[in-house]
Amino acid sequence: MQEAIRKADTLIEALGWIRRFRGRYVVVKLGGSTLSDSTAVDSLLTDIVFMATVGMRPILVHGGGSAISAAMAREGIEPTFVEGRRYTDQATLKIASRVLIEEICPDLVCRIQDRGGRATGLHFGTENVLTAAPLQLTDDNGQTIDPGFVGQVTHVDRDLLSRVCSTGTIPVIPSIALDDHGHRLNVNADTAAAAVARAIDAEKLVFLSDIPGILTDVNNPDSRLSHVTATEVRGFISDGTISGGMVPKVQAALDALAAGVSKVHIVDAGMPHSVLLEIYSDTGVGTEIVG
Numbered sequence: 001m002q003e004a005i006r007k008a009d010t011l012i013e014a015l016g017w018i019r020r021f022r023g024r025y026v027v028v029k030l031g032g033s034t035l036s037d038s039t040a041v042d043s044l045l046t047d048i049v050f051m052a053t054v055g056m057r058p059i060l061v062h063g064g065g066s067a068i069s070a071a072m073a074r075e076g077i078e079p080t081f082v083e084g085r086r087y088t089d090q091a092t093l094k095i096a097s098r099v100l101i102e103e104i105c106p107d108l109v110c111r112i113q114d115r116g117g118r119a120t121g122l123h124f125g126t127e128n129v130l131t132a133a134p135l136q137l138t139d140d141n142g143q144t145i146d147p148g149f150v151g152q153v154t155h156v157d158r159d160l161l162s163r164v165c166s167t168g169t170i171p172v173i174p175s176i177a178l179d180d181h182g183h184r185l186n187v188n189a190d191t192a193a194a195a196v197a198r199a200i201d202a203e204k205l206v207f208l209s210d211i212p213g214i215l216t217d218v219n220n221p222d223s224r225l226s227h228v229t230a231t232e233v234r235g236f237i238s239d240g241t242i243s244g245g246m247v248p249k250v251q252a253a254l255d256a257l258a259a260g261v262s263k264v265h266i267v268d269a270g271m272p273h274s275v276l277l278e279i280y281s282d283t284g285v286g287t288e289i290v291g
Helices: 002-021 032-036 038-053 065-074 090-114 158-166 189-199 230-239 246-258 274-279
Strands: 025-030 057-062 118-121 130-134 150-156 169-174 176-178 184-187 204-209 227-229 263-268 287-290
Touching: 025 038, 025 189, 032 038, 032 065, 038 057, 038 090, 038 169, 038 274, 057 090, 057 158, 057 189, 065 090, 090 118, 090 169, 090 176, 090 184, 130 184, 130 189, 150 184, 150 189, 158 169, 158 189, 184 189, 189 204, 189 246, 204 246, 204 274, 227 230, 230 246, 230 287, 246 263, 246 287, 263 274
Parallel strands: 025 057, 025 204, 057 169, 118 169, 130 176, 204 263, 227 287
Antiparallel strands: 130 150, 176 184, 263 287
């Protein structure tokens, strides 16, 4: 009986948040090592179906770097990176398109449907939602660097997303965009998710990570910060507290906040139902970043 009462208390705690976020957009970015962990993906997709069921409008943006690298290795192509971005020649672009559009995206759609949700892939093969321009990079000396067929998102089809979400369907968006001439460009999934969140005026942008949030000591999970401001985050980047692969993630978070997204969350993909616990509980389990 006590266990049943605790479950009821949990539902009551969530009720206020469910009411508050009903009808609001939340963008969730999935990628990296998380995609290779079937249990973590199943937990996340269950959370997303729950959100849609109680009235939120979730949008899933995904990458697939590990799967792309594995596919390249099978074809004897060695991945190279430029300023943290995958150098994308024609062969790499073809592989990335196949892996993201033909493999990962339809698999995620099917798994959402298996959980009772409605989902559809939005990309150049169905209805394109991301438009991009070639990304221009420079090194520390100001010299131009060619990253290949890599883009940065310049436009998101807000009307398309609004129409799809209004039917209770969850959009699943791979990180491949088209330029103004209909040519494919590989885009960073973190920045793509931030662009979608900005365009749709999302209530929340959620990044799945392999750590429980922003840590003041990268070797100590207990050093997680539950709540930080954008100003504090910039300070952590400057003093090296935030470094490595976390930098582009939090930079995308800062860009989203500056464009009007209410809150950005970084949560541990390995914790079961971490997205639900972060959004629908009073304490949260990750790091919440506010403007």
